[in-house]
Amino acid sequence: xFPPLIVLAMIFFVCAPVFIAWxxxxxxxxxxxxxxxxxxxxxxxMFVAAIVCGIASAVFLFKGxxxxxxIAVSSAELAVxxxxxxxxxxxxxxxxxxxxxxxxxARLTMAxxxxxxxxxxxxxxxxxxxxxxxLAAGVALFGMANVPFVYWSVNVWRTVHPTTNVxxxxxxxxxxxxxxxxxxxxxxYALAMMAxxxxxxxxxxxxxxxxxxxx
Amino acid sequence: MINGGTHCCSKGDSVKVTVxxxxxxxxxxxxxxxxxxxxxxGLLAQSMQTSQQDEFVPIxxxxxxxxxPAAPLLIxxxxxxxxxxFVYLWSIWRRLARVERELASLxxxxxxx
Numbered sequence: 001x002f003p004p005l006i007v008l009a010m011i012f013f014v015c016a017p018v019f020i021a022w023x024x025x026x027x028x029x030x031x032x033x034x035x036x037x038x039x040x041x042x043x044x045x046m047f048v049a050a051i052v053c054g055i056a057s058a059v060f061l062f063k064g065x066x067x068x069x070x071i072a073v074s075s076a077e078l079a080v081x082x083x084x085x086x087x088x089x090x091x092x093x094x095x096x097x098x099x100x101x102x103x104x105x106a107r108l109t110m111a112x113x114x115x116x117x118x119x120x121x122x123x124x125x126x127x128x129x130x131x132x133x134x135l136a137a138g139v140a141l142f143g144m145a146n147v148p149f150v151y152w153s154v155n156v157w158r159t160v161h162p163t164t165n166v167x168x169x170x171x172x173x174x175x176x177x178x179x180x181x182x183x184x185x186x187x188x189y190a191l192a193m194m195a196x197x198x199x200x201x202x203x204x205x206x207x208x209x210x211x212x213x214x215x
Numbered sequence: 216m217i218n219g220g221t222h223c224c225s226k227g228d229s230v231k232v233t234v235x236x237x238x239x240x241x242x243x244x245x246x247x248x249x250x251x252x253x254x255x256x257g258l259l260a261q262s263m264q265t266s267q268q269d270e271f272v273p274i275x276x277x278x279x280x281x282x283x284p285a286a287p288l289l290i291x292x293x294x295x296x297x298x299x300x301f302v303y304l305w306s307i308w309r310r311l312a313r314v315e316r317e318l319a320s321l322x323x324x325x326x327x328x
Binding site for chain 1 (some may be wrong): 307308318322
């Protein structure tokens with residue numbers, strides 16, 4: 001499962017720029033609009049990571065399953081990575097399209113808060129000491145609850161950010177490039193998740209052996 | 216008494232009329248100022264809008280030195296995405312290799328015992 005997924009993810013990720021180059025130019029923004037093909041998929045992957053982390057945390061909190069905790073911490077790390085890509089690519093696009101790097105509007109501020117919740121989750125796991133897993137799981141639930149608000153914020157509050165009806169109204173040339181890129185990012189997420197969960201399992205095995213040696 | 220009362224009432228009425236006149240005058244004055252100010256603001260806004268519209272230049276008609284180049288921003292965005300993913304996958308691989316190395320050394324130690 002692992003090697004085929006690596007190959008598939010690499011094909012998608014390496015070919016994405018070619019499809020993006022073929023995609024037509026947007027009439028008002030021109031070349032810089034092509035950041036969209038990495039910006040949107042990175043946030044989509046971030047949202048998926050945040051939701052997976054939230055669900056796994058709920059399972060860990062209410063059922064006490066250790067595997068759910070391993071999935072949660074792995075997904076939180078990926079939420080931070082994909083969120084960082086979105087937070088960096090967004091201002092680079094905004095600088096040209098809006099004339100500013102950042103705008104403290106509802107969408108951008110809520111997206112930043114969402115990202116910071118998952119940074120807080122990881123900091124809590126790292127430095128919270130014994131029992132921090134359960135506290136962090138609670139934080140993850142708040143993070144997951146924030147996702148629909150971030151997504152829907154552009155339709156509710158007045159903001160410079162485009163609304164959610166951009167994707168359904170894309171021309172076919174743009175839509176193909178976007179879907180290709182989106183699948184590539186989601187495959188990368190799956191690939192990184194598998195590797196990261198394996199790392200957690202190996203760490204747990206190592207800890208178990210050390211405990212047995214101590215006994 | 217009646218005369219006095221009539222005289223008293225008519226004096227009071229005249230005071231009331233004067234007060235009413237003053238009130239109406241004040242109201243008219245306030246209304247007048249309001250209307251004048253509104254129209255002045257409207258005219259000012261209109262003139263500002265006209266001047267702003269005259270100043271507006273579409274971004275593709277700007278001088279070349281005034282235009283912000285898109286290519287470096289695009290390259291920076293894509294470069295960062297690739298770099299971040301590469302660094303993260305490399306960090307997982309490195310952490311995994313370290314743990315697996317430690318596991319292997321522990322396994323060899325336990326078999327030696």
